[in-house]
Amino acid sequence: MSSNRNLFAILARNFPKDPGAPLLETANGAVRSYHEMLELSARIGRTLLAASAKPGERLMVQVEKTPEAIALYLAALRIGAIYLPLNTGYRRDEVEYFLTDAAPKVVVVTPGSPLADESLIKDHGARMLTLDAEGRGSLIDAAQRQPAEIEDFECDDATIAAILYTSGTTGKPKGAMLSHGNLSSNAAALHEIWRFEPRDRLLHALPIFHTHGLFVALNTTLLNGTSMVFLKHFDAAEVIRLLPRVTVMMGVPTFYTRLLASPEFGRDCCRDMRLFISGSAPLTVETFNAFKERTGHTILERYGMTEANMITSNPYQRDRVAGSVGFPLPGVSLRIADDQGKPLKQGEVGGIEVKGPNIFQGYWRNPEKTKSEFRADGFFITGDVGRIDERGYVHIVGRSKDLIISGGFNVYPKEVESVIDTLPGVAESAVIGVPHADFGEGVVAVVVGKPGAQLAEKQIAEATRDHLAAYKAPKAVFLVEQLPRNAMGKVEKAKLRETYKATFAAPRR
Structure with a gap:
């Protein structure tokens, strides 16, 4: 087996033997196979290299959700560039800061977005390529002229794969550096504890500039070598229509409250579902109970953050407890500590601190902040406040950083x-x-x-x-x-x- 620890190489080892197997299907029924996405990602990878997005250079991306955007993410992994996605809602003032701080070599944007200003991007020493909401643009035009094969970049677990910006309570947003090892270890842990099966098919209605939609949903699906129904955004009626065709759904609590608000939502459309997962925000006990009563399914709630990917999850087979985020993932250590990092007794409320292969490599160009967020023994201070009950379930009770x-x-x-x-x-x-x-x-x-x-x-x-x-x-x-x-x-x-x-x-x- 190859020693390459590149996230793409690890995912690719689990791709289906039949290259024509579907990877994603859009709402209108268009299907993209693994073979098609592999070829497109290779073409895009060569295009990025030609534009100076070399290994270790930042690739800034502010684009709409399309299959081509997924190929762009895979291409970045394959060439060793650092993928840096931006929320499509960011305004001009925000993106100018990111340009200055990240110093990308290549910027891929949707025409008409605040970042789609070629003179601004040139002033920051980068080259602009476009990718519109229909998957067209100068990036794809250039990619079509490139060969459909590429040699995947070889790296170790510590090599940076992505930078995701997370805002601070006392200053400008910070770039959390996530390594290939951080992402691959987290995908493997989630794949294991959520019991992904060969028959699984994911309903993907999350944005892809965020940890949840990009890393949790996409990486676990690719690691499973199966397919997804790929929606541009969440629409309750569309989700209800498509649920009979999938087995797993990942969403934020808002998704579930909006489904419950529809009289069309119930047990019938969920008849083939295996698992509903919720995260990115607290799921209320009311929503948890109402969903179970309406559908017969118990939502599995998990807990994570940009700097740590996923940290805990309610169990697949044991009790999924309302108001709890479950247990630490395999390989992850979690403790409740006082302000000095001293572990507290079971049941006591304190700061949540974590350690494991999922924890980020530090903040981009900010060693002082990185140092202040870690204890001497390597535990990361999440800024969240919680407790562990008598059964070992973790409960989030507040956020010390006013998030x-x-x-x-x-x-x-x-x-x-x-x-x-x-x-x-x-x-x-x-x-x-x-x-x-x-x-x-x-x-x-x-x-x-x-x-x-x-x-x-x-x-x-x-x-x-x-x-x-x-x-x-x-x-x-x-x-x-x-x-x-x-x-x-x-x-x-x-x-x-x-x-x-x-x-x-x-x-x-």
Whole structure:
């Protein structure tokens, strides 16, 4: 067996013997085989190499979800480039920062996106290629002129495969460096504990710029050598139509609440399903119970983060406990610790710290931050707060970094506050997350105006959308005379969350 630890090489060892076997099928019934995707990824890989995306160089990607985008990801792995996907909702201010920080050699963009500015990209020393929402563009045009074979880049487990940016509560987004070993070990662990079978077929309705859709869903499917139904985005009616044709679905809690909201959703469309998996945000006990009652299936909830991929999962065969994220994955160590990293007793609440082959290699060009996030014994400080019950199940009870998870996407208050605080007439702001029936948490901004300023809630919300992705913009804005503070002058966000907790509650009848 080859000693190559390249993630693609590891996945490819499990591809079906029949090269014509389907890899993905789109909503309109178009099928792409493993052979077709292998050839396209080789052509794209050669195109990227010709454009200077050499091994170790960053390949920045902000494109829509298409089969060609999957081939682009595979191509990056095959040539040893570092794949750097960006949320398609990022605005101009955000992408300019990423360009400066990551210094990519090649940028692949959807025409019309904030990043699709050739002069901007050239000014940062990169070359631009395009890939539109239909899978066409200069990238594919150039790829069609290339040979359909390529020699896969050889590397070890520590070689960086991807950089995913994750925002911080006190500063700019940080690039989490994930190695080929991080990704392959996590895929293998998930494939094992979720009992993937030769008959499995995945329903893929997640975005592919995020760990969940790109690494968890795609890598496990490829490692299993099976196929997926590939949707551009989640649509409840379309998912209900397609569920009888698949066996596994991965989603964020919002997917499941929207399915439950449809009277067409029930046991009949789930008759051939083997597994429903939820992650990226907390699944409420109410949704957990309602889903089980409606379908007869118990959702399997897991826990992960950008820097660690997947960390824990509820068991496949044993009890899947509502409100719990289960047990650490094989090879992963998890402890609950105090502020100094001292392990706490079972049942005590403290910081969640983890260690294992899934943990990232550090933050891009930020060794100081990397050092501060690890204990001396190698445990990574997640910033989440939790406990382990008497049966060994892990429970997340809070987030020490004030992270908001809205619709499965991370929103860091400091980033939103930084935009609001620059608006004319704003003295200061505090951004919090409060319960939202559809998104899990809704972003709320509490704003203090300068003396005499004429502020309007609607205008503040709209102004943030000019600078930030729409999911980060406040869904509600409140104007107040002052923010609550403790004796040290720190804003008491717990009080704000209590004050505004019913903002998105359904009105009583």
